[in-house]
Amino acid sequence: MNETIFISILMTVVGASTPILLAALGELVVEKSGVLNLGVEGMMLIGAVTGFAVTSVSGSPLLGVLAAMIAGTLAAMIFGYLTLSLTANQVATGLALTIFGIGLSSLVGEGYVGKTVDIFDSIFPAALAEHSFLRVLFGYSPVVYFSIFMTVAVAWFLKSTRPGLILRAVGESDSSAHSIGYSVIGVRYAAVAFGGAMAGIAGCYYSLVLTPMWAEQLTAGRGWIALALVVFAAWRPGRLLLGAYLFGAVMTFELHAKAAGFSLVAPEFLAAMPYLATILVLALISLRKSSGSQAPASLAKPFKPST
Amino acid sequence: MSKSSKYRLELQGVTKQFPGVLANDQVSFAVQPGEIHALLGENGAGKSTLVKMIYGVMQPDAGSIVWNGEKVHVANPKAARKMGIGMVFQHFSLFEAMTVLENIALGMDGGMSQSELETKIRQVLQHYDLTLDPHRVVSTLSVGERQRIEIVRALLLEPELLIMDEPTSVLTPQEVAQLFDTLRKLSARGCSILYISHKLHEIKELCDGATILRGGQVVGECNPRQETSTSMAEMMIGGNLKQIEKGDSREFGDAKFVVDGLSVEGEGDFGVTLNDISFTVRAGEIFGIAGVAGNGQNELLLALGGEVRASVADTIKLDGKPLGTLGTSLRRYFGLCAVPEERNGHGAVPDFSLSDNAVLTARNRQDMVRWGIINAKTATGYASSVIEEFSVKATGPSATAGSLSGGNLQKFIMGREIMQVPEVLIVSQPTWGVDAGAAAAIHQALVDLADNGSAIVLISQDLDELLAIADELAVINEGSLSKTMSVADASIDEIGLLMGGVHGDPVATEKQTEKRHVA
Structure with missing residues (x-):
């Protein structure tokens, strides 16, 4: 009995962590290229509603995820065009993208409120996926395995590949990278597009896997947690994985504490915990002396090439 | 092949226009193989713009660049490197948080494994008697060592022309001597060097020929070894150099x-x-x-x-x-x-007008603020007198600090303090x-x-x-x-x-x- 509860808590943690991990991975790559896209929440919502709508119409969750990815990328391209081609302020544009995403997703999702959709079949045989113990390893949606794979892939890409090196260089010093002859704007567009795709997938994880249904502002501010997580992880994918699961655990604790009738503190306080944890973590990080040097040096600085 | 083929690099009537400024106007000169050629001129004379065009960072509006006897179009720095042109920038194009090896890898075009690259770097270092640890993070290096990274990066490409933009402005005299040794070795192997500087004694010591630029135009060519520093300086500024009047027997107080x-x-x-x-x-x-x-x-x-x-x-x-x-x-x-x-x-707020910038540091000594309220008239007057006294080129006290050129802003800031x-x-x-x-x-x-x-x-x-x-x-x-x-x-x-x-x-x-x- 106890083991069953423990396993189900563990699985909820993984479930809650995955979308944050996905969105944060995308944002990590974006920030490594020197761009700060605060529109993660907006891109997630656009991904969530698109994924839900397409799955609802086509009946295929895979098509839904692909559509969410494309929708997230398109939303990111709006941001990219404004900030990279027109050199608009990245902070303001990112905030605008989030507001846009909230509004657009509510509008598009209006007809889908309350509907349900087919969800992913497990990629493992039922004997494993529904086994009382082994399901802790095999009982997840394919998206969860994808997120782990992407963590390793992003870490490897940044550390060991030449395009990864160039991306870091662009984020470190845009003018230097330009003078050596790399296309700063091109690299940043690619990074922003990747960030959008990842946020799109993260968003549709809520509407297709976790709930699975559509409701307004379904992501409930998790995009902001993903943003904080990138800072928390000091722009390192490995620590990002750790941080995402830590935040997932805090969020899950809230659910289970409520379910168990834990009444020492107000339930509102429990609900606020992930956000309080975010603030706490960010405050602690800024106290650390060397944190400044870990951020990409050109982060959020617009780049205008001289011709 | 025409007779021009005896030159490594030849510029013919190169012109570059920026909004409001003609940065280069019909610039022509030539560099022979193995020659160390100086480009001499004041700040704003158009030296940096010129070499950026040779290196493909910018494109000329008119005129042509002739490389080893052939007219070429240098589309970008990558193309320049492929042709055999290397460049060491005045402000290093280095990435502080990365290692020497990563920095050099970024400047190389071919896909080469890190270990292969490291072997090649060590060969070049040995070849030219340079010391540098490929695994050190750039932010921990001295300025001289940073410059060495740029030089090694350029040398790895076995360039036929190396462009050095103000290379000695941050080096100690000993580091300068070391750099000159390296450059002479390079030139002895047939590599041409285009050396940009306004330090005349260095040019006299190092260079075989010089082209002097003023206001974007070539105003003269000379052999630096036969000129005096003063004669070159006068060509550079187009007038007599004002000697600083400093009494020999100055008296000091307490x-x-x-x-x-x-x-x-x-x-x-x-x-x-x-x-x-x-x-x-x-x-x-x-x-x-x-x-x-x-x-x-x-x-x-x-x-x-x-x-x-x-x-x-x-x-x-x-x-x-x-x-x-x-x-x-x-x-x-x-x-x-x-x-x-x-x-x-730090010295001035770029988006503030000159008179506002004057208020920031001169308010107390010049009585610009009474009861917390700025006396705009005093401030403007003070800024105007600084502009006049120090012949600052600005549209007036309401011009923003950021709109001034470096030299003029510096004159204004110095004047603002000195007149107090x-x-x-x-x-x-x-x-x-x-x-x-x-x-x-x-x-x-x-x-x-x-x-x-x-x-x-x-x-x-x-x-x-x-x-x-x-x-x-x-x-x-x-x-x-x-x-x-x-x-x-x-x-x-x-x-x-x-x-x-x-x-x-x-x-x-x-x-x-x-x-x-x-x-």
């Missing part, structure tokens, strides 16, 4: 500004700790502080100006008044003004990136201020500047100040050695950076 045992803890990872700094400046004296960048000059300026306060009031005294624990406003009130190295953002007639003026790098005409004006103003009885502390990396106008001199290295020398009997070699400190000596540098690595 000790005016005394720093005694000033120690300040360094901030952050790369801050330098000031260690027991002591010196005395008499009334009417210019006290020079030499040193290689990053040895505590910034920290010293902040501590003397009041942006960082000392813990003991008596460590900084003006006419006997202890100022050590006071902030900038009170220090200014007592007559201690400071001009930082960074013009935009401070008792003590602390200046850091007053002529950095400023053309020769403006530099001479700034030097003259400093000398005149000293003649009026003020004490001046001049922090500079430019030895020529210190030797020209300072009366006494000390060298700062790793946050400690050397003994005070009289400029009249100081030897360049000794100053150079003091400046180099550990940085001048490769073995000691190794140890020092190791220490920082671990810390």
